Amino acid sequence: MKFSKTLISGLMMFAAVNAFAQKKTEKFEKLQIEMFPKAKEGFKQVYVQLPIAKNENDLKVEFFVGAEKMLDCNRHFLIGKVNTQDLQGWGYNYYEVESKGETAGTLMACPDKKMTKQFVYIQPETVRYNSKLPLVFYVPKDMEVRYRILRPDAMKKAVQR
Numbered sequence: 001m002k003f004s005k006t007l008i009s010g011l012m013m014f015a016a017v018n019a020f021a022q023k024k025t026e027k028f029e030k031l032q033i034e035m036f037p038k039a040k041e042g043f044k045q046v047y048v049q050l051p052i053a054k055n056e057n058d059l060k061v062e063f064f065v066g067a068e069k070m071l072d073c074n075r076h077f078l079i080g081k082v083n084t085q086d087l088q089g090w091g092y093n094y095y096e097v098e099s100k101g102e103t104a105g106t107l108m109a110c111p112d113k114k115m116t117k118q119f120v121y122i123q124p125e126t127v128r129y130n131s132k133l134p135l136v137f138y139v140p141k142d143m144e145v146r147y148r149i150l151r152p153d154a155m156k157k158a159v160q161r
Contacts (some may be wrong), residue, residue: 081098
């Protein structure tokens with residue numbers, strides 16, 4: 001009886017410590033987006049808040065503006081562009097998307113004519129990582145913004161001939 005209580009207590013403690021160790025604790029700067037303009041008719045404002053990171057100068061953020069659509073086997077992309085705008089008086093940037101949601105792509109023959117749901121996006125852009133400022137976007141209501149954080153690999157040396 002004593003052994004089973006000790007075993008159960010030990011397992012519970014192990015589970016608690018393991019859960020605590022696995023939980024990421026990310027710190028964020030206090031977010032302020034009130035100074036950014038309201039979204040125009042047919043658009044929505046979305047933002048990305050980046051966590052505070054060590055060596056932020058080494059990091060980049062790549063963002064993708066697009067939508068999920070049913071597409072065939074061809075390689076597709078969304079027609080449009082992302083314009084960088086200056087928030088007058090603040091020195092901050094924000095991004096406005098110009099797109100009607102139309103897609104283009106390769107013209108390969110798809111023998112099975114199978115359609116799959118895919119995220120199709122405008123040409124991605126890369127910006128510097130800055131946890132002090134949000135990345136603010138104005139996108140059509142049927143689109144979304146996805147992003148990834150790019151981290152450097154160890155420096156490698158080129159091959160000499």
